[in-house]
Amino acid sequence: MENLETPAALVDLERVDANLRRVDAYARQHGLRWRPHTKTHKVPVLAELQVRAGASGVTVATPHEAEVMSAASSDVFLAYPPVGAARLERLMRLSAHVQLSVGLDSREVLEGLSAAAKKAGRTVGVLVEMDLGMRRVGVQQPAEAVALARAIQAAEAVEYRGVTFYPGHVRAPVASQDSALNAVSVRLAEFLEVLSSAGLRPQVVSGGSTPTLWRSHEVHGLTEIRPGVNILNDRNSAAVGACAWEDCAYSVLATVVSTTVPGQAVIDAGAKALAKEEGLAPEGGYGALLDRPDVVLRSLSEEHGLLDLSKTEWRPRVGDRVRVVPNHVCVSVNLHERLWAVRKGAVEQAWAITGRGWGAP
Amino acid sequence: MENLETPAALVDLERVDANLRRVDAYARQHGLRWRPHTKTHKVPVLAELQVRAGASGVTVATPHEAEVMSAASSDVFLAYPPVGAARLERLMRLSAHVQLSVGLDSREVLEGLSAAAKKAGRTVGVLVEMDLGMRRVGVQQPAEAVALARAIQAAEAVEYRGVTFYPGHVRAPVASQDSALNAVSVRLAEFLEVLSSAGLRPQVVSGGSTPTLWRSHEVHGLTEIRPGVNILNDRNSAAVGACAWEDCAYSVLATVVSTTVPGQAVIDAGAKALAKEEGLAPEGGYGALLDRPDVVLRSLSEEHGLLDLSKTEWRPRVGDRVRVVPNHVCVSVNLHERLWAVRKGAVEQAWAITGRGWGAP
Missing domain, CATH: 2.40.37.20 (D-serine dehydratase-like domain)
Known part of the structure; x- marks a missing residue:
């Protein structure tokens, strides 16, 4: 290490292993699947370690991350609306063995994705992105989720898989998240109830972040968590008590x-x-x-x-x-x-x- | 432009040309040399445009920038103390035609640089970095500048060239910089007087930033300015009135x-x-x-x-x-x-x- 030119980015492998074992044990204990967001590290070898430790697939934010991470897992979730010909074309050129799914919140994005998938002869899984309080992306009302899920069912070359959200607004210390997490749970229950009543019960309910990671089991209905930071952790994670x-x-x-x-x-x-x-x-x-x-x-x-x-x-x-x-x-x-x-x-x-x-x- | 995958970083060439003409005219008008800091763009072709527009050399922050920018100018100033074997070795491997100069503020850095230059058979110009109010790097007192300049004169394979500073703390709107710029001028005059009295009158007095660019002529004794941002400008530059x-x-x-x-x-x-x-x-x-x-x-x-x-x-x-x-x-x-x-x-x-x-x- 003395010979490295600084600044140099270091990863402690023993700590990575311990972090991975901990999240896998938590997920197993609570019957959750975990699909880590690989935007944190952007390194395929680290994604492989995650898959070997028990991850059920990977999450990515960009087409390039999808290209790179498909070497580590064939189950790739793009947690970002793909807009524009360039992004769509790259996604559709992913190796045929890749099971791609995408989160989106509008018909415009759905239409572009459906057309690109049809042209490429692929079937892409789609999750409806819901806004459960973050106010960044996501449909605002359960009725909109129903309408978008129906549009997905009606569109070619895509499949309705479920719903997704990101509780990035919950950044309080872990022990003080009760009211914010409860609000997320209540809002999620409203979405799930309306979707189920409409015959659109989601197979996948995907959510979670590193600050809320260890309380994910309190969010009723969740089937999958997507922590990103947790494999490496940082000063913010330690500050909120999501890691030591x-x-x-x-x-x-x-x-x-x-x-x-x-x-x-x-x-x-x-x-x-x-x-x-x-x-x-x-x-x-x-x-x-x-x-x-x-x-x-x-x-x-x-x-x-x-x-x-x-x-x-x-x-x-x-x-x-x-x-x-x-x-x-x-x-x-x-x-x-x-x-x-x-x-x-x-x-x-x-x-x-x-x-x-x-x-x- | 419609086919670019976004996000995409764009540079408007006509605006670059106008920005370069403006700074060169200003520098000529006031008898200042300009040595742009290329860390802003990190692109050799843009450094070439700067040299063609009248720049007398380039400024860099890292050994890698020095390697890349020496294609555009053989007169390279490293405005950063090179510490550690890896950085020093890379600097010393720069092509022999490169006239390298370095700003530094301590004997520790000087000793490392002198030893590396001697070993490489090079002569490196050295400028004493002064703190004129930024409180980041730089010697604090004129007497320390004298001591360091003498140490440079006594060291092998280096040459005392002058003094350097960065007034990065002056970020008020251009029209409201009077008192801050005056304080810089007063402090600089103190350094220059003590150095001159000690027989160490600096050949080069290098300073300046983009926010203070157009008032550089008010800082008495300055021989060279080193704006970085100005070639491209940004929202901060516009906010302080350093550009439209x-x-x-x-x-x-x-x-x-x-x-x-x-x-x-x-x-x-x-x-x-x-x-x-x-x-x-x-x-x-x-x-x-x-x-x-x-x-x-x-x-x-x-x-x-x-x-x-x-x-x-x-x-x-x-x-x-x-x-x-x-x-x-x-x-x-x-x-x-x-x-x-x-x-x-x-x-x-x-x-x-x-x-x-x-x-x-």
């Missing part, structure tokens, strides 16, 4: 490059290695040191991270190396070209992050 | 993918295409539409951007395309694999953004 600090498997190795300003040290990991995203930790900042979580990354510019030394006696020197856990792992991984897989402090493998970006044009 | 909205040459083409939630529209450009960075525009948000700047990007998740429709009568439909100007262009460009160079609405060229990341390991 010791479960953080991702960090960015960085080098101290300047200590001239009293009370701080500057590292060579900035917004282009960690991503500048406000977080959920009460101490603020954009990340914290893996081995010294009281040292917070107070400020970030493109290539500079400023460590706040006000809560520590530690005084780093130029050339010292540190490991930073960012607030949000997904947007940090996305800035790197490769992940260095580490076991007991030694680099074991280097993985290209092949699901990044758009892929070959 | 019509000077924004960079935008991200995106597609509307959902309109189910009243008062908003969702586009397929999120934090992984635009970067989630708080900005300087009083309206808040993470960006605005190029052709409808009253439509603000209110919220960003990884693959979703939420357009706020509360200030407009415009009601987009699923499939419509828009162009977004992000708050901060540098961190958005860094998320893309290629820039689509556009003239009069048609794609003219595609440029790989080769300065991104770490390059070949």
